[in-house]
Amino acid sequence: MQLQKQGIRVLGISESFAHRDWSVLCGVVMRRDLHIDGFCFGKVRVGGMDATAEIIRMITSLDRQDVNAILLNGGVIAWYNVINPVEIMEKTGFPVICVSYKDSNGLSGHIRHHFPGDEERIKAYKDLGERMVVPLKTGLFLYARGYGCSDYEVMKLCKIFTLHGKIPEPVRVARLCARTIMHNTNAGKIIDNPSSG
Template sequence: MKKEIRIVGLDDSPFDKFRDRKTLVVGTFFRGGSFLDGILTTEVTVDGTDSTQRIVNMLSNSKFRPQIRVVLLKGLAFAGLNIIDIQEIARKLKIPVIVVMRRQPRKDLKASLERLGMGSKVRLLEKAGPIRKVNHLYVQFAGCDEEFVRKIASMTVKHGNIPEPLRLAHIIASGIMDGESRGRA
């Protein structure tokens, strides 16, 4: 694997679930885990179903597309419960997709979604595959194997315990929406 593999890290911005209909998704385009070379943005619907298609469109239409070798997502859902289909992104773009989480998701989430009549969202959660612990991160992935995920994690975690493309996407997204960055990536 090249030291300066091109990586896109995606995170959503903060939003008011009672007021906002859409929220911003920020992508950081990195060489390895060290050099930020560009920014991409799109919007997704709060608690909607458009995150997968919006991400595919944003990346497909980007000038960076020919160089992108892996996509990192900060969580499997953006804008509340807008669940991302990582298998579809990997299939359509023909590149690996890695979901990164700081901690294990709530065990009762699927049951809660079923009770709320959101079975289609549960199926997307299940379609993403098992959650695995790699180093100190919880991950799900499509279009690659666990060894590839380990290499990407080792290469991109620089400050703290989250891959640099995701850390910067989080800082930028919260800074744009709130006027200054806040919280942990």
């Protein structure tokens, strides 16, 4: 990644769900100066295993070659719908960074409780690997995993895009957008006919 570029762009992807069948995903393309110049939308099944394929579809739908990295708001979304960041990286050509915000002993026990015998889901979760602690300019920290990028690049990118608190701006805006769509009466039309801009 060319982290020194003023025009560096990331695609931040986050979700919103409220114990329904589907979770709404939003992707926001944001430049280093916080200029937003692209959106994409999708949906995944709550408790499913379709997040990886849908995120790849969303990234492909943008048809952007100027994105420097994909920033995911978590590696496990929509009630244990586990993402495969390595597959996303390999199929899109972009480095992937997953961020989270709380200390945790892991989700393996929860997954085994809710999905007994689902070894594919357990393996997908374990394949995410260990998280690293990223201290931020705000005095707080987040946890991150990087795929196709170095630990230095993960830390630098998170610091560049986190201005307040500990949530990087691209995923913060994506989460707000996804939440708005989820609660909008026309949400079904938007996510059934996903588009990018």
